[in-house]
Structures are given as C-alpha cells and as structure tokens.
Amino acid sequence: MPGGSLAGMSVWDFLIGQAPVVAALTRAIQGATSAGDQRLDKYAMTHAWLITGPPGSGRSVAARAFAAGLECAAGGCGQCKACATTLAGTHPDVTVVRTERLSIGVDEVRDLVRRSAMSPTIGSWQVIIIEDADRVTERGADALLKAIEEPAAKTIWVLCAPTADDVIMTVRSRCRAVNLVTPATAAIAALLVNEGIDQASADFAARVCQGHIGRARLHATNPEVATHRRAILDIPAKLVALGPCLELASWAVTTAKAEAEAATAQLDAEESQQLNFALGLSGTKGTPRGAAGQLKDLEEQQALRAKRFVRDRLDTVLLELTSYYRDVLVTQTGAADLTNTDYATPIAQIAAATTPEATLRCLDAIADCRQAIMTNVAPLLAFEALMVSLWG
Ligand SMILES: [Zn+2]
Known part of the structure; x- marks a missing residue:
C-alpha cells in the first residue's frame, strides 16, 4: 500500500474486493477487545492466522491492516499514530518479516519466537507477520510450532502464503485460514482512482493487469512498465x-x-x-576459520x-x-x-x-x-x- 494513511480511509479500505476476509478479521479484533461484552464473539479471535491468496490479491496488505486494527484503539481507523506506524512498518510491537531470500531458516524463526514471548511495549498486542511463510524451512517450522501452540497471551502470529498447501502442514493446521480472492477489475480501478490516478488510466491498468493490484498500480504510475508490456504484446505480430x-x-x-x-x-x-x-x-587480519x-x-x-x-x-x-x-x-x-x-x-x-x-x-x-x-x-x-x- 502506498505511503500509509490517506485522508478519510480506514486501514480496511486498502483491502479491496475482500469483504468476507475483512469481516472475519474485524470480528476477531472486536471479539479480542470485547472484555465482557456478551454480544461479541470472543471465539472469533485466535493466536495464529494464515492469510492466503493469489499474487497481487493483497496478502501483506491484509496482514498489516489486521495488525493496525489490533493496535489501533478504534480497530483500524487509518488516521491515528498506531495505524500510521503499523502501515509504515515502524510500530515497535509489529514485526514484519519479508524476505528476498529463498528460505526462512531456523535461526531467523528462533529470533521471532524469542520476540513473540515478549509483552507488547506501547500497543495492545505483539504482532508478528511472516509474509512468505511458504519459505519457512522444515526446521524453521519445528521451531515455530511450539510458539504457535503455546502463544504468549498478547501475541498474534500472521502468516501469509499463496495457498495453504504451500505451508508446512503441521504449521497450517494450527492456524485459522482466511482466503483472499482475485479482486474485481472495477474494485482495483476504484482503489487507483482513490490514490490519485485518473479514471481512464486506472480502468485500463486494472483491466490489463488481470486482478494483480501491485502490477496495476505500477502500470498506472511507471511509464517503463507500460512500455515493457507493449514491447511484449508487439511480439506476436x-x-x-x-x-x-x-x-x-x-x-x-x-x-x-x-x-x-x-x-x-x-x-x-x-x-x-x-x-x-x-x-x-x-582486510588486515587473515580470514577467520x-x-x-x-x-x-x-x-x-x-x-x-x-x-x-x-x-x-x-x-x-x-x-x-x-x-x-x-x-x-x-x-x-x-x-x-x-x-x-x-x-x-x-x-x-x-x-x-x-x-x-x-x-x-x-x-x-x-x-x-x-x-x-x-x-x-x-x-x-x-x-x-x-x-x-x-x-x-
Ligand atoms: Zn487507528
């Protein structure tokens, strides 16, 4: 999502075309903060979540919105400091693991597990997001299991992956799954218009990028991407x-x-x-063993x-x-x-x-x-x- 908060938008407005997922996550947040309110479902919350969805559907956007919703006193208003810092990746109680490496190994997972045992500092929850949970190695998954099974009272794990099958079975079976769908073209166009792109460019980008929000945004904002697309589509002729x-x-x-x-x-x-x-x-000392x-x-x-x-x-x-x-x-x-x-x-x-x-x-x-x-x-x-x- 670009630049964090936009005037008047809640964190959930960035998650487009995904009403059932927004409903599940907001209900969980309300349930977790309901403290004695019998009308709210306290079982809607759980300590480990798995967010799946096709590339470009907004898995990491959903994870960050959820984290912001948990840290924000208003459930994700999009305007307060908790929301802004969570979306920007600087909230002290929200850890986002996003890797360019091919795997997330056991040492990295152990660091996260240690972190997960700590109490939140300024927020209500310690939230740990693993954006590419499909890349956690088997030994990493073993280290993760115990933390997910016996979580600290105020810790929430949010794992993201393309599909549930991509995540090691012992881990995914302990998570509550929510599934994002490919967002509709009109919904993507509306998001881009909201971000300041003109309607015609937004419509066109949303159409040619076939449900991939990130690519549509790039297409509408980076002329090189549009040029590259045309170079490819010129090939058949x-x-x-x-x-x-x-x-x-x-x-x-x-x-x-x-x-x-x-x-x-x-x-x-x-x-x-x-x-x-x-x-x-x-360069001065020799090479250590x-x-x-x-x-x-x-x-x-x-x-x-x-x-x-x-x-x-x-x-x-x-x-x-x-x-x-x-x-x-x-x-x-x-x-x-x-x-x-x-x-x-x-x-x-x-x-x-x-x-x-x-x-x-x-x-x-x-x-x-x-x-x-x-x-x-x-x-x-x-x-x-x-x-x-x-x-x-
Ligand atoms: Zn807020």
Missing part, C-alpha cells in the same frame, strides 16, 4: 520468419536478466558488506535469488502473451470482451488469419515454456522453442 523468432527470444531473456541484475545488485552488495563486517573481514564457507553460502543464496528474479520476469512475459492469445481466441469465438483493448487491431488480424485450434496450440506452447523454465531448462532455449511454435 513480428513472428513472421525464423530470424525475428530468435531475436525476440534473445530480447526477452536478455531484458529479464538485465532487470534481475538491476533488482539484485544493490541487495547483493549490502549483504556481502554486512557479512564481511560481521566476520571481521576488514569458517568465514570462507559463510561467504560461499551467501554467494549461493544470491545466485539462486538472481535466478528466481529472472524466472519471475520471464513469467511476466509469458503472462502477457497468454492474455494476448486468450484475446485472439475470444475474438475467434465471437466474444467481444478483450483484456488488451489497445491491441484489438493486431489481435483481430491474427484471429482472422488463423483458427481457434491454432490459437489453443499457441496457449499450450506458452504453458510448455513456463513448465520448461520451472524445470530448469535454459531460458533462451525455452523461449526460442516458444517463439518458433507461436510463428508456426
């Missing part, structure tokens, strides 16, 4: 010979690698510097992260191409509800020149490419095969 197929495959992979590099270089440098500092490697191993571990983690970034960027390309060929299919079957309305002309041309069967083969080829990249086929090979299939 250019696939007229083998040469362009290979060039476009190379472009997609090179661009993804450059974006990953830009996103990780700073993080890598900071982490290496921190580790060198922690190990006392100032074990330091080489730790440096190597870090380099491996960083290489894996870079790989994941490249994969995520390539996945964006495949998502855009999928939406394009879905539009072709929609046109061929006589429906009129396009996602990429700005590409109606080339989409109509491809639709007229080919058959629905051929379009289905294109969609299959995109799915195959995604599968190949997930199973570690070299991205360039996978994309070359894809471009040739789309041309064929």
Whole structure:
C-alpha cells in the first residue's frame, strides 16, 4: 500500500474486493477487545492466522491492516499514530518479516519466537507477520510450532502464503485460514482512482493487469512498465520468419536478466558488506576459520535469488502473451470482451488469419515454456522453442 494513511480511509479500505476476509478479521479484533461484552464473539479471535491468496490479491496488505486494527484503539481507523506506524512498518510491537531470500531458516524463526514471548511495549498486542511463510524451512517450522501452540497471551502470529498447501502442514493446521480472492477489475480501478490516478488510466491498468493490484498500480504510475508490456504484446505480430523468432527470444531473456541484475545488485552488495563486517573481514587480519564457507553460502543464496528474479520476469512475459492469445481466441469465438483493448487491431488480424485450434496450440506452447523454465531448462532455449511454435 502506498505511503500509509490517506485522508478519510480506514486501514480496511486498502483491502479491496475482500469483504468476507475483512469481516472475519474485524470480528476477531472486536471479539479480542470485547472484555465482557456478551454480544461479541470472543471465539472469533485466535493466536495464529494464515492469510492466503493469489499474487497481487493483497496478502501483506491484509496482514498489516489486521495488525493496525489490533493496535489501533478504534480497530483500524487509518488516521491515528498506531495505524500510521503499523502501515509504515515502524510500530515497535509489529514485526514484519519479508524476505528476498529463498528460505526462512531456523535461526531467523528462533529470533521471532524469542520476540513473540515478549509483552507488547506501547500497543495492545505483539504482532508478528511472516509474509512468505511458504519459505519457512522444515526446521524453521519445528521451531515455530511450539510458539504457535503455546502463544504468549498478547501475541498474534500472521502468516501469509499463496495457498495453504504451500505451508508446512503441521504449521497450517494450527492456524485459522482466511482466503483472499482475485479482486474485481472495477474494485482495483476504484482503489487507483482513490490514490490519485485518473479514471481512464486506472480502468485500463486494472483491466490489463488481470486482478494483480501491485502490477496495476505500477502500470498506472511507471511509464517503463507500460512500455515493457507493449514491447511484449508487439511480439506476436513480428513472428513472421525464423530470424525475428530468435531475436525476440534473445530480447526477452536478455531484458529479464538485465532487470534481475538491476533488482539484485544493490541487495547483493549490502549483504556481502554486512557479512564481511560481521566476520571481521576488514582486510588486515587473515580470514577467520569458517568465514570462507559463510561467504560461499551467501554467494549461493544470491545466485539462486538472481535466478528466481529472472524466472519471475520471464513469467511476466509469458503472462502477457497468454492474455494476448486468450484475446485472439475470444475474438475467434465471437466474444467481444478483450483484456488488451489497445491491441484489438493486431489481435483481430491474427484471429482472422488463423483458427481457434491454432490459437489453443499457441496457449499450450506458452504453458510448455513456463513448465520448461520451472524445470530448469535454459531460458533462451525455452523461449526460442516458444517463439518458433507461436510463428508456426
Ligand atoms: Zn487507528
């Protein structure tokens, strides 16, 4: 969510198109603070929550809203200091774990467990949010279990993951699950308008980003994102010979690698510097025993992260191409509800020149490419095969 509080908005207003989840979480907050009020359901509250939902549906927004609702005297007014500091990530009793690493290990979890045993300082609750609970290792999960089973009286755990199946079973079975759905296009557009984006740009961004709030916001506010989308959607019309197929495959992979590099270089440098500092490697003393191993571990983690970034960027390309060929299919079957309305002309041309069967083969080829990249086929090979299939 951008910049914390906005005039007149409660923390729940950021969680759009998710009425059942808002109802469950606000009822829990009321129940927890009801102290003797018989009309409120004191069983609505529990110490461990699991918030699931597709990418971009607002898992971390929901977790922070819940935390703010617990710390705020008015249940999440969005205007007070407790709300503002929680949303900004600076409330002393709200810990947010968000990682770029591939896993959250046992040491990190033990730190959180220690923290969870402490009483809140200025707020009513000690809230610990783990944004990528699907990355908690098995040993980490073991360390987490006891804290969830026997929580301190004023501690709330909030775990987030794409689906419940992504979280280690022993942990998820001890959490109360709430599930976010893909928000409606109109709801995303309304949110963007509320954030100061003009209606037409908001409508368009919400439509082409297919339920992903973060991407829609980026699309409406960052011209580079919109340019990149157009570069991807220009691909199908250019696939007229083998040469362009290979060039476009190379472009997609090179661009993804450059974006990953830009996103990780700073993080890598900071982490290496921190580790060198922690190990006392100032350059004058020799290398302490074990330091080489730790440096190597870090380099491996960083290489894996870079790989994941490249994969995520390539996945964006495949998502855009999928939406394009879905539009072709929609046109061929006589429906009129396009996602990429700005590409109606080339989409109509491809639709007229080919058959629905051929379009289905294109969609299959995109799915195959995604599968190949997930199973570690070299991205360039996978994309070359894809471009040739789309041309064929
Ligand atoms: Zn408040």
